[in-house]
Amino acid sequence: MITPAFELSQDSDYLTLVIRVPYTRTSEFDICIDGSDFKFYAKPYFLRLNLPGRIVQDGREKASFDIDKGLFTMRVPKEKAGHHFEGLQMLTSLLAPKGSRSAKALVEDVGACGGSEAGQEYEDEEEEFDWQVEQEMYVAPSVEDLQKLQKYGFGNLRTAVFSRLQEELSDVIDVGDPDNSTPTARRRDRLDAETSVFCADHYLCDLYEGEEMRQVYLNFKPWWSEMAPPSDSHAEITVTFTDEEKEQMRKFPNRSHLLDPATRRTIWLGLLDIVLAYVYDVRTTNGEHNVESAWTIRKLSGTLSWLETYHSVHEVLVSFGRRVLCYPLHRHFSLIMAAMRDTAHIFQCGKACVLKCLLAVHKVFRENEPAYILNDLYITDYCVWIQRVLLHMLFKKGFAPLCNLSRNHLAAYIPNQMFWL
Numbered sequence: 001m002i003t004p005a006f007e008l009s010q011d012s013d014y015l016t017l018v019i020r021v022p023y024t025r026t027s028e029f030d031i032c033i034d035g036s037d038f039k040f041y042a043k044p045y046f047l048r049l050n051l052p053g054r055i056v057q058d059g060r061e062k063a064s065f066d067i068d069k070g071l072f073t074m075r076v077p078k079e080k081a082g083h084h085f086e087g088l089q090m091l092t093s094l095l096a097p098k099g100s101r102s103a104k105a106l107v108e109d110v111g112a113c114g115g116s117e118a119g120q121e122y123e124d125e126e127e128e129f130d131w132q133v134e135q136e137m138y139v140a141p142s143v144e145d146l147q148k149l150q151k152y153g154f155g156n157l158r159t160a161v162f163s164r165l166q167e168e169l170s171d172v173i174d175v176g177d178p179d180n181s182t183p184t185a186r187r188r189d190r191l192d193a194e195t196s197v198f199c200a201d202h203y204l205c206d207l208y209e210g211e212e213m214r215q216v217y218l219n220f221k222p223w224w225s226e227m228a229p230p231s232d233s234h235a236e237i238t239v240t241f242t243d244e245e246k247e248q249m250r251k252f253p254n255r256s257h258l259l260d261p262a263t264r265r266t267i268w269l270g271l272l273d274i275v276l277a278y279v280y281d282v283r284t285t286n287g288e289h290n291v292e293s294a295w296t297i298r299k300l301s302g303t304l305s306w307l308e309t310y311h312s313v314h315e316v317l318v319s320f321g322r323r324v325l326c327y328p329l330h331r332h333f334s335l336i337m338a339a340m341r342d343t344a345h346i347f348q349c350g351k352a353c354v355l356k357c358l359l360a361v362h363k364v365f366r367e368n369e370p371a372y373i374l375n376d377l378y379i380t381d382y383c384v385w386i387q388r389v390l391l392h393m394l395f396k397k398g399f400a401p402l403c404n405l406s407r408n409h410l411a412a413y414i415p416n417q418m419f420w421l
Contacts, residue, residue: 003095004045004282006089014079015055021045022070023161023376025366029065033057042072043369049094052087056081123314149179152307154381155263156272161377172298172370174305183309189308190319194326206331214330217283218338223356229348239352245359252384269310270303271354271382272343276320277301278357279342284330289360294368297361299327304374351386358383 005020017038024042032039035054040047055076063074078085087093115414149159162178174193175181181189206214230237241249277300281293302308302319310316317340324339325331362379364375365371 002045004040004047006047006049006091008091008094010085010088014075015051015053015085016075017049017074017076019045019047019072019074020070021072023373024070025372029063029072031063031074032062035079040072048097050096051085051094052410053083053085068255122236150181150183152178153377155257155259155267156309158377158382161373172373173307175307178307181307186306186308190302190308190371194322198326203325203331210330210332213385214332214334217286217330218334220286221281222279222282222287222342224342224346224349224353227345227349227353228347230350232235236352237350239349239356241359242361243358245356248359248362249383252380255260255381255384256388257381266309266311267382267385269313269316270308270378270385272313272347273301273303273310273316273320273353274361274378274382275310275343275346275357276316276339277304278361279346280324280328280335280339282360283335283338283342284328289364291363294371296328297364298374300324304378351389355383355386358386 007018009016009018019040021042024045028042030039030041030241033055036051038047038049038051038055049152058077058079061075065072071408149163151157151159153161160179175186175189177187227237227239274297277297280300281289281296284296285293298304300320300323302316302323303310308319310319320339321333321336324336346357358379362375362383365375365379381394
């Protein structure tokens, strides 16, 4: 577990705790107050403080969380109003455990007589979790160190996210050391991984078997199939959002993004990559996301699994095609083409339709233990940004190749071309 950065302040009646917990799940904060003992947990962060005075949890306490800054703030009343807590700036001493919680000897001599019985009694005793774990002060990286690290996330605006969280989030992405891996190295490693994991037997099995189930997926009518693209590229079609989706949109931070043209292009291409992965999962689950959906979406998206930065629509389509043939349960060219047609239709229907897809992805990741970090890195910003872009920009970004792509365009880029023929 990671010890977060924190600050303490006080007035005559209250103690204020400010804890920095970026990239955590906002719905899961656990707090325990017991006199001078304060415990805070929000995966992957854990903070235990041995305070110089006693506080109480009597209903007067208040807490808030700033999503943009990743700051959790809590005001807790003091047990004795007017009591001044000494040494609140001595952060290291506050992290120190109270000491031994037991007066038992650390070593016991178990004699031969009754030794087995004593051992059995010890085994039956339930082991208590040691809350007095070792904690280390968080040291923020310097500006010089941050400048040396690689950028990633929405618009390549994030850095140093994985430097502390890599152990906790190693299952989310495939990049071994994202903060020190250049975009060129990530792409090279991604292509090598796809080539090595490609299974010819699995591909041939899906190519010649499973036609009945595949037709079920291909004939499935997803929610966007009922929408018709507007005849005017500046027009807006009506999309119905559920109450849950509306509530989630109200929770998003009201932020703006100042992006240069090159960054905007990579953002559009990343969006295309994410929507392709989403529509594939919708088709292969008949519209009912399951426990594997978070894995499927992030695995098929090079943006999410490899922090990839694309430079053309062709690169996105080739990457998606390769990954469909390498990772999911159902690997067939017809499913790739169906996902591409679905994605073209969604973009043609406008930004409200794209937003609904992003909200669905956000929910899938929000409910998945390791994948929630991808909402902070990508999906939340996409959900906010897509609402501000001009509708006609969807049609100016060259998404026509989605509709015109043929089988031969991708064949030369697949690990083994013969399996495409």
